Ligand code: NAD
């Protein structure tokens with residue numbers, strides 16, 4: 001069994017990846033996470049004390065700590081999920097994004113390079129550094145533009161996207177300059193269980209259940225490509241096992257949706273699963289002030305990973321969204337814990353001055 005150092009494994013995608021990896025017995029996992037507001041160890045409670053799993057609280061930017069973990073656990077691979085991931089927060093406080101996404105990834109690469117250079121030739125050839133990135137690095141599309149390909153030029157528009165783009169460039173440079181066997185994945189919007197409710201889909205579900213407004217930025221016609229989180233995790237594992245070193249792989253759901261449509265679909269599911277006698281959920285939809293610099297459309301051409309690695313998204317949007325709503329309805333303990341004071345502070349900061 002391979003040993004994999006997973007960073008950011010207490011966040012939305014990392015948690016789903018670790019749970020899947022454990023179920024499929026993909027690897028022994030060391031989970032390094034700083035435990036920021038976006039993390040939730042409750043999601044991994046079933047793994048406490050489990051064999052072949054260790055959790056370490058710490059920062060990917062802490063070179064000494066990461067180097068000592070690499071020495072101690074001798075991983076065969078590193079998967080870097082750790083990041084500040086929310087665009088709206090990057091508009092309020094970009095420094096955190098530079099610190100973790102740029103400097104943190106750089107330090108992680110440095111520790112990995114020093115570790116990798118000391119491995120035997122056979123282990124050097126087998127080692128992989130997989131960096132999990134985003135489609136936002138490619139910028140914004142018009143309705144007529146073809147979807148992003150791996151060779152689409154980078155044109156990041158938000159501080160979040162710029163910080164991820166910078167981290168992708170460092171990963172690329174560590175392959176070209178030092179030969180560290182890196183892989184990069186650029187994925188579209190994920191949704192599914194255990195996502196922190198600052199992102200559109202869980203925010204909509206929880207606000208609706210509370211009878212609160214469902215905020216739609218601008219005209220609601222911004223388009224995102226949505227992928228069920230488990231499909232993303234399967235894709236990452238395929239890239240780790242079969243990807244060509246030094247290359248990047250786009251991952252997407254072949255599922256472009258306008259934000260307003262997504263919110264309306266959630267309302268329809270809630271009308272069925274948790275009906276209110278006095279109103280339909282869509283009556284809560286409220287148009288609010290737009291996100292500054294809001295990218296209009298993302299779309300992913302994922303033909304490379306489909307063709308070269310045989311990956312395909314398994315979940316369709318209707319069933320994936322249904323499962324997601326069901327998960328939030330049946331996990332009220334998780335939901336209540338997440339909606340702590342810090343989360344309330346965020347709602348105030350982001351939505352108080354958006355009324356139009
Ligand atoms: P998330 O915000 O839910 O979780 C991020 C995790 O990283 C948290 O557990 C946090 O504590 C941890 N973390 C933050 N800074 C850290 C640091 N300095 N050191 C160690 N750990 C740190 O994010 P997510 O949605 O799970 O995204 C994971 C990765 O996937 C990110 O790199 C993101 O850019 C990328 N991505 C996300 C999406 C999406 O739709 N969510 C889509 C494409 C790519």
Ligand code: DAU
Nearest residue numbers: 085086087134135136188189198199200215216217222259
């Ligand atoms: O595209 C991949 C990216 O998807 C990831 O790299 C990011 O980590 C992830 O957060 C996500 O970014 P978005 O900005 O697309 O996700 P978010 O859920 O914040 O917003 C989705 C869309 O919904 C976006 O067009 C903004 C809009 N929106 C969002 C919120 C929170 C609203 O209309 N109202 C809202 O209240």
